[in-house]
Amino acid sequence: MYENYYGLDSKPFQLTPDPSFFFASKWHKRAMSYLQYGLSQAEGFIVITGDIGTGKTTIANSLLNNIEDDIVAAQIVTPKLSPDELVKMVASKFEIDTLNKTKADILKDLEDYLFKLHEIGKRALLLVDEAQNLPLETIEELRMLSNFQQQGKPLLQSFLLGQEELQPILRAPNMEQFRQRIVASCHLAPLTLEECKEYIEYRLKHAGLKNDSLFSEGAFEKIFKFTNGVPRRINTLMDRVLLYGFLEERQSLDEKDIATVTSEVADEMFRPEEGSDLTNKTPASAEGDNNGVLSDVTADGRVKDVQYYKTMLNELTDALDNAISHKIKLTRYIDNLLKKKYKTYVRLKSDD
Protein backbone atom coordinates (compact mmCIF):
# COMPACT_ATOMS: atom_id res chain seq x y z
CA MET A 1 0.00 0.00 0.00
CA TYR A 2 2.69 2.45 1.08
CA GLU A 3 5.40 0.93 -1.16
CA ASN A 4 4.80 3.27 -4.11
CA TYR A 5 4.65 6.35 -1.91
CA TYR A 6 8.07 5.58 -0.42
CA GLY A 7 9.52 4.22 -3.67
CA LEU A 8 9.98 0.70 -2.26
CA ASP A 9 10.42 -2.43 -4.37
CA SER A 10 9.00 -4.71 -1.69
CA LYS A 11 7.54 -4.67 1.81
CA PRO A 12 10.49 -4.01 4.14
CA PHE A 13 8.98 -5.40 7.35
CA GLN A 14 7.40 -8.72 6.43
CA LEU A 15 6.86 -11.09 9.34
CA THR A 16 8.01 -14.16 7.41
CA PRO A 17 11.72 -14.80 7.98
CA ASP A 18 13.48 -13.97 4.71
CA PRO A 19 17.21 -14.76 4.39
CA SER A 20 17.66 -11.97 1.86
CA PHE A 21 16.76 -9.47 4.62
CA PHE A 22 19.19 -11.03 7.10
CA PHE A 23 20.72 -8.39 9.33
CA ALA A 24 23.84 -9.49 11.18
CA SER A 25 23.56 -7.93 14.63
CA LYS A 26 26.21 -8.84 17.19
CA TRP A 27 24.07 -11.69 18.57
CA HIS A 28 22.90 -12.91 15.18
CA LYS A 29 26.48 -12.92 13.94
CA ARG A 30 27.54 -14.87 16.98
CA ALA A 31 24.75 -17.44 16.61
CA MET A 32 25.57 -17.83 12.92
CA SER A 33 29.28 -18.31 13.76
CA TYR A 34 28.37 -21.02 16.27
CA LEU A 35 26.27 -22.84 13.69
CA GLN A 36 29.04 -22.59 11.12
CA TYR A 37 31.57 -23.69 13.71
CA GLY A 38 29.34 -26.68 14.46
CA LEU A 39 29.18 -27.49 10.76
CA SER A 40 32.95 -27.36 10.46
CA GLN A 41 33.26 -29.72 13.44
CA ALA A 42 30.81 -32.13 11.76
CA GLU A 43 29.80 -33.56 15.13
CA GLY A 44 27.97 -32.70 18.32
CA PHE A 45 24.93 -30.52 18.89
CA ILE A 46 24.70 -26.76 18.60
CA VAL A 47 21.94 -25.12 20.62
CA ILE A 48 20.64 -21.63 19.90
CA THR A 49 18.07 -20.22 22.29
CA GLY A 50 16.43 -16.82 22.22
CA ASP A 51 13.41 -14.84 23.35
CA ILE A 52 10.28 -14.96 21.21
CA GLY A 53 10.71 -13.14 17.91
CA THR A 54 14.43 -12.50 18.23
CA GLY A 55 15.35 -14.25 14.98
CA LYS A 56 16.00 -17.96 15.55
CA THR A 57 14.07 -19.14 12.48
CA THR A 58 15.63 -16.35 10.41
CA ILE A 59 19.06 -17.62 11.37
CA ALA A 60 18.11 -21.21 10.54
CA ASN A 61 16.82 -20.12 7.11
CA SER A 62 19.93 -18.06 6.42
CA LEU A 63 22.12 -21.00 7.32
CA LEU A 64 20.16 -23.31 5.03
CA ASN A 65 20.42 -20.73 2.28
CA ASN A 66 24.21 -20.68 2.44
CA ILE A 67 24.87 -24.31 3.07
CA GLU A 68 27.69 -26.06 1.18
CA ASP A 69 26.98 -28.67 -1.51
CA ASP A 70 28.32 -31.55 0.53
CA ILE A 71 25.62 -31.14 3.19
CA VAL A 72 22.08 -32.39 2.77
CA ALA A 73 19.99 -30.39 5.21
CA ALA A 74 16.49 -30.86 6.51
CA GLN A 75 14.49 -28.62 8.81
CA ILE A 76 11.86 -29.68 11.32
CA VAL A 77 9.48 -27.11 12.76
CA THR A 78 6.89 -29.11 14.58
CA PRO A 79 5.32 -28.86 17.99
CA LYS A 80 5.49 -31.75 20.47
CA LEU A 81 6.70 -34.86 18.65
CA SER A 82 6.97 -38.25 20.31
CA PRO A 83 10.27 -40.12 19.74
CA ASP A 84 8.61 -42.38 17.16
CA GLU A 85 7.06 -39.42 15.35
CA LEU A 86 10.44 -37.72 15.30
CA VAL A 87 12.10 -40.70 13.64
CA LYS A 88 9.32 -40.78 11.05
CA MET A 89 9.54 -37.06 10.48
CA VAL A 90 13.34 -37.10 10.09
CA ALA A 91 13.13 -39.99 7.65
CA SER A 92 10.45 -38.34 5.54
CA LYS A 93 12.41 -35.06 5.51
CA PHE A 94 15.19 -37.05 3.87
CA GLU A 95 12.60 -38.44 1.47
CA ILE A 96 12.58 -41.94 2.89
CA ASP A 97 9.28 -43.73 2.49
CA THR A 98 7.81 -44.41 5.95
CA LEU A 99 4.37 -45.69 4.99
CA ASN A 100 3.37 -48.88 6.84
CA LYS A 101 6.91 -49.35 8.19
CA THR A 102 7.90 -50.16 11.75
CA LYS A 103 10.23 -47.87 13.62
CA ALA A 104 13.00 -50.45 13.31
CA ASP A 105 12.53 -50.55 9.52
CA ILE A 106 12.57 -46.78 9.26
CA LEU A 107 15.74 -46.58 11.37
CA LYS A 108 17.38 -49.16 9.14
CA ASP A 109 16.40 -47.24 5.98
CA LEU A 110 17.63 -44.02 7.55
CA GLU A 111 20.94 -45.59 8.42
CA ASP A 112 21.31 -46.96 4.86
CA TYR A 113 20.50 -43.54 3.47
CA LEU A 114 23.09 -41.87 5.70
CA PHE A 115 25.73 -44.46 4.73
CA LYS A 116 25.01 -43.86 1.06
CA LEU A 117 25.40 -40.13 1.56
CA HIS A 118 28.71 -40.78 3.28
CA GLU A 119 29.89 -42.89 0.37
CA ILE A 120 29.38 -40.03 -2.07
CA GLY A 121 31.21 -37.62 0.25
CA LYS A 122 28.12 -35.96 1.70
CA ARG A 123 26.61 -35.70 5.15
CA ALA A 124 23.26 -34.90 6.68
CA LEU A 125 22.23 -32.00 8.86
CA LEU A 126 19.01 -31.68 10.79
CA LEU A 127 17.84 -28.27 11.98
CA VAL A 128 15.22 -28.57 14.68
CA ASP A 129 13.36 -25.30 15.17
CA GLU A 130 10.93 -24.67 18.06
CA ALA A 131 12.89 -27.30 19.96
CA GLN A 132 11.44 -26.07 23.27
CA ASN A 133 8.34 -28.05 22.33
CA LEU A 134 10.13 -31.38 22.14
CA PRO A 135 9.60 -33.72 25.09
CA LEU A 136 12.75 -34.94 26.88
CA GLU A 137 12.43 -38.43 25.40
CA THR A 138 12.35 -36.96 21.89
CA ILE A 139 15.52 -34.97 22.48
CA GLU A 140 17.02 -38.18 23.77
CA GLU A 141 15.94 -39.88 20.53
CA LEU A 142 17.77 -37.16 18.61
CA ARG A 143 20.87 -38.05 20.54
CA MET A 144 20.41 -41.69 19.59
CA LEU A 145 20.18 -40.68 15.93
CA SER A 146 23.54 -38.96 16.28
CA ASN A 147 24.98 -42.38 17.11
CA PHE A 148 24.88 -43.50 13.48
CA GLN A 149 28.57 -43.34 12.70
CA GLN A 150 31.09 -44.17 10.04
CA GLN A 151 34.81 -44.13 10.76
CA GLY A 152 34.16 -42.45 14.09
CA LYS A 153 32.24 -39.52 12.55
CA PRO A 154 28.48 -39.13 13.10
CA LEU A 155 26.45 -39.38 9.91
CA LEU A 156 23.70 -37.07 11.10
CA GLN A 157 24.35 -33.82 12.88
CA SER A 158 21.58 -31.84 14.57
CA PHE A 159 21.19 -28.21 15.54
CA LEU A 160 18.52 -27.16 18.00
CA LEU A 161 16.86 -23.76 18.02
CA GLY A 162 14.28 -22.84 20.59
CA GLN A 163 12.82 -20.35 23.00
CA GLU A 164 14.18 -19.87 26.50
CA GLU A 165 12.14 -22.82 27.80
CA LEU A 166 14.61 -25.06 26.01
CA GLN A 167 17.30 -24.20 28.55
CA PRO A 168 15.68 -25.84 31.61
CA ILE A 169 14.85 -28.88 29.45
CA LEU A 170 18.50 -29.30 28.57
CA ARG A 171 19.54 -28.67 32.19
CA ALA A 172 17.38 -31.57 33.44
CA PRO A 173 19.47 -34.09 35.42
CA ASN A 174 18.71 -36.95 33.02
CA MET A 175 19.94 -34.97 30.00
CA GLU A 176 23.60 -35.32 30.94
CA GLN A 177 24.41 -37.57 27.96
CA PHE A 178 22.89 -35.03 25.60
CA ARG A 179 24.60 -32.12 27.36
CA GLN A 180 27.99 -33.73 26.91
CA ARG A 181 27.46 -33.68 23.16
CA ILE A 182 26.71 -29.96 22.94
CA VAL A 183 29.73 -28.36 21.28
CA ALA A 184 28.46 -24.78 21.54
CA SER A 185 25.38 -22.91 22.63
CA CYS A 186 24.34 -19.31 22.38
CA HIS A 187 21.43 -17.15 23.50
CA LEU A 188 19.97 -14.56 21.12
CA ALA A 189 19.23 -11.28 22.86
CA PRO A 190 17.11 -8.47 21.44
CA LEU A 191 18.80 -5.64 19.52
CA THR A 192 20.37 -2.67 21.29
CA LEU A 193 19.17 0.84 20.44
CA GLU A 194 21.98 1.34 17.94
CA GLU A 195 21.31 -2.06 16.33
CA CYS A 196 17.58 -1.39 16.25
CA LYS A 197 18.28 1.75 14.22
CA GLU A 198 20.70 -0.09 11.92
CA TYR A 199 18.20 -2.94 11.53
CA ILE A 200 15.42 -0.58 10.45
CA GLU A 201 17.70 1.33 8.08
CA TYR A 202 19.05 -1.91 6.66
CA ARG A 203 15.62 -3.35 5.90
CA LEU A 204 14.37 -0.09 4.40
CA LYS A 205 17.44 0.25 2.20
CA HIS A 206 17.20 -3.39 1.16
CA ALA A 207 13.59 -2.77 0.10
CA GLY A 208 14.79 0.15 -2.05
CA LEU A 209 14.22 3.25 0.12
CA LYS A 210 16.28 6.22 -1.14
CA ASN A 211 15.25 8.74 1.54
CA ASP A 212 17.82 8.22 4.30
CA SER A 213 16.36 10.80 6.66
CA LEU A 214 12.87 9.39 6.98
CA PHE A 215 13.21 8.97 10.75
CA SER A 216 14.56 11.36 13.38
CA GLU A 217 16.83 10.11 16.19
CA GLY A 218 13.92 10.59 18.60
CA ALA A 219 11.75 8.37 16.40
CA PHE A 220 14.30 5.54 16.61
CA GLU A 221 14.46 5.88 20.39
CA LYS A 222 10.70 5.70 20.63
CA ILE A 223 10.57 2.63 18.37
CA PHE A 224 13.23 0.94 20.47
CA LYS A 225 11.45 1.74 23.71
CA PHE A 226 8.17 0.33 22.43
CA THR A 227 9.63 -2.83 20.93
CA ASN A 228 12.47 -3.51 23.37
CA GLY A 229 14.61 -4.24 20.31
CA VAL A 230 12.76 -7.49 19.47
CA PRO A 231 12.87 -7.80 15.64
CA ARG A 232 9.35 -9.20 15.22
CA ARG A 233 7.88 -6.40 17.32
CA ILE A 234 9.92 -3.89 15.33
CA ASN A 235 8.55 -5.31 12.08
CA THR A 236 4.95 -5.19 13.27
CA LEU A 237 5.31 -1.63 14.48
CA MET A 238 7.26 -0.40 11.45
CA ASP A 239 4.66 -1.73 9.05
CA ARG A 240 2.09 0.43 10.80
CA VAL A 241 4.44 3.41 11.01
CA LEU A 242 4.94 3.33 7.23
CA LEU A 243 1.21 3.00 6.68
CA TYR A 244 0.67 6.02 8.94
CA GLY A 245 3.37 7.96 7.06
CA PHE A 246 1.70 7.19 3.75
CA LEU A 247 -1.79 8.13 4.94
CA GLU A 248 -0.48 11.36 6.48
CA GLU A 249 1.77 12.01 3.46
CA ARG A 250 4.93 12.33 5.52
CA GLN A 251 8.45 12.07 4.16
CA SER A 252 9.90 12.57 7.63
CA LEU A 253 8.69 11.03 10.87
CA ASP A 254 9.60 12.01 14.40
CA GLU A 255 9.03 10.87 17.94
CA LYS A 256 5.50 12.30 18.06
CA ASP A 257 4.47 10.40 14.94
CA ILE A 258 5.78 7.18 16.42
CA ALA A 259 3.93 7.91 19.67
CA THR A 260 0.70 8.34 17.68
CA VAL A 261 1.21 4.96 16.02
CA THR A 262 2.28 3.16 19.21
CA SER A 263 -0.82 4.37 21.02
CA GLU A 264 -2.90 3.01 18.13
CA VAL A 265 -1.20 -0.37 17.99
CA ALA A 266 -0.58 -0.90 21.73
CA ASP A 267 -3.93 -2.60 22.13
CA GLU A 268 -3.64 -4.61 18.94
CA MET A 269 -0.16 -5.80 19.92
CA PHE A 270 -1.37 -6.40 23.49
CA ARG A 271 1.30 -4.04 24.77
CA PRO A 272 0.96 -2.21 28.09
CA GLU A 273 -0.03 1.46 27.81
CA GLU A 274 2.54 4.24 27.36
CA GLY A 275 4.28 5.16 30.59
CA SER A 276 3.95 1.74 32.12
CA ASP A 277 7.12 -0.27 32.57
CA LEU A 278 7.99 -1.60 29.14
CA THR A 279 11.58 -2.15 30.15
CA ASN A 280 11.17 -5.81 30.96
CA LYS A 281 14.02 -8.08 31.83
CA THR A 282 15.64 -8.16 28.40
CA PRO A 283 19.37 -7.42 28.53
CA ALA A 284 19.13 -4.66 25.94
CA SER A 285 16.59 -2.67 27.92
CA ALA A 286 18.37 -3.20 31.23
CA GLU A 287 21.54 -1.78 29.74
CA GLY A 288 19.91 1.12 27.99
CA ASP A 289 17.85 2.50 30.89
CA ASN A 290 19.53 3.86 33.98
CA ASN A 291 16.18 4.24 35.71
CA GLY A 292 15.63 0.53 35.41
CA VAL A 293 16.76 -2.47 37.37
CA LEU A 294 20.44 -1.61 37.63
CA SER A 295 20.09 1.82 39.25
CA ASP A 296 18.21 0.29 42.19
CA VAL A 297 21.47 -1.02 43.61
CA THR A 298 23.58 2.12 43.61
CA ALA A 299 23.75 2.57 47.42
CA ASP A 300 26.71 0.26 48.09
CA GLY A 301 28.46 0.95 44.79
CA ARG A 302 27.63 -2.46 43.26
CA VAL A 303 26.50 -0.95 39.96
CA LYS A 304 30.00 0.09 39.18
CA ASP A 305 31.24 -3.46 39.69
CA VAL A 306 28.42 -4.92 37.66
CA GLN A 307 29.20 -2.54 34.80
CA TYR A 308 32.90 -3.28 35.07
CA TYR A 309 32.41 -7.04 34.87
CA LYS A 310 29.82 -6.66 32.12
CA THR A 311 32.24 -4.66 29.98
CA MET A 312 34.97 -7.15 30.70
CA LEU A 313 32.73 -10.09 29.78
CA ASN A 314 31.60 -8.33 26.62
CA GLU A 315 35.22 -7.83 25.59
CA LEU A 316 35.93 -11.45 26.37
CA THR A 317 32.98 -12.70 24.32
CA ASP A 318 34.03 -10.45 21.42
CA ALA A 319 37.51 -11.95 21.59
CA LEU A 320 36.04 -15.47 21.64
CA ASP A 321 33.80 -14.59 18.68
CA ASN A 322 36.83 -13.47 16.73
CA ALA A 323 38.67 -16.63 17.68
CA ILE A 324 35.74 -18.76 16.48
CA SER A 325 35.47 -16.87 13.16
CA HIS A 326 39.20 -17.34 12.73
CA LYS A 327 38.95 -21.02 13.50
CA ILE A 328 36.11 -21.48 11.00
CA LYS A 329 38.12 -19.75 8.27
CA LEU A 330 41.15 -21.87 9.06
CA THR A 331 39.11 -25.10 9.08
CA ARG A 332 37.59 -24.21 5.71
CA TYR A 333 41.03 -23.45 4.32
CA ILE A 334 42.39 -26.79 5.55
CA ASP A 335 39.29 -28.60 4.24
CA ASN A 336 39.76 -27.09 0.78
CA LEU A 337 43.45 -27.92 0.85
CA LEU A 338 42.70 -31.52 1.78
CA LYS A 339 40.06 -31.78 -0.95
CA LYS A 340 42.58 -30.49 -3.52
CA LYS A 341 45.27 -32.89 -2.30
CA TYR A 342 42.81 -35.76 -2.41
CA LYS A 343 41.82 -34.89 -5.99
CA THR A 344 45.51 -34.76 -7.00
CA TYR A 345 46.05 -38.10 -5.29
CA VAL A 346 43.09 -39.68 -7.13
CA ARG A 347 44.33 -38.22 -10.44
CA LEU A 348 47.90 -39.48 -9.93
CA LYS A 349 46.60 -42.87 -8.89
CA SER A 350 44.49 -43.18 -12.04
CA ASP A 351 47.53 -42.11 -14.15
CA ASP A 352 49.57 -44.99 -12.70
Ligand SMILES: Nc1ncnc2c1ncn2[C@@H]1O[C@H](COP(=O)(O)OP(=O)(O)OP(=O)(O)O)[C@@H](O)[C@H]1O
Ligand atom coordinates in the same frame (compact mmCIF):
# COMPACT_ATOMS: atom_id res chain seq x y z
N1 LIG B 1 18.79 -10.93 12.00
C1 LIG B 1 17.65 -10.61 11.41
N2 LIG B 1 17.65 -10.04 10.20
C2 LIG B 1 16.50 -9.71 9.57
N3 LIG B 1 15.29 -9.93 10.09
C3 LIG B 1 15.22 -10.52 11.28
C4 LIG B 1 16.38 -10.89 12.02
N4 LIG B 1 16.01 -11.44 13.18
C5 LIG B 1 14.67 -11.43 13.16
N5 LIG B 1 14.19 -10.87 12.04
C6 LIG B 1 12.79 -10.68 11.68
O1 LIG B 1 12.03 -10.73 12.88
C7 LIG B 1 10.88 -11.55 12.74
C8 LIG B 1 10.92 -12.68 13.73
O2 LIG B 1 12.00 -13.52 13.43
P1 LIG B 1 11.94 -15.11 13.64
O3 LIG B 1 10.65 -15.64 13.18
O4 LIG B 1 13.19 -15.63 13.06
O5 LIG B 1 12.01 -15.17 15.23
P2 LIG B 1 12.02 -16.44 16.16
O6 LIG B 1 13.06 -16.19 17.18
O7 LIG B 1 12.15 -17.67 15.33
O8 LIG B 1 10.59 -16.35 16.82
P3 LIG B 1 9.79 -17.50 17.62
O9 LIG B 1 10.37 -17.54 18.98
O10 LIG B 1 8.37 -17.00 17.64
O11 LIG B 1 9.95 -18.78 16.84
C9 LIG B 1 10.88 -12.01 11.28
O12 LIG B 1 10.05 -11.15 10.57
C10 LIG B 1 12.27 -11.82 10.80
O13 LIG B 1 12.29 -11.46 9.47
Ligand SMILES: [Mg+2]
Ligand atom coordinates in the same frame (compact mmCIF):
# COMPACT_ATOMS: atom_id res chain seq x y z
MG1 LIG C 1 10.89 -19.30 15.12
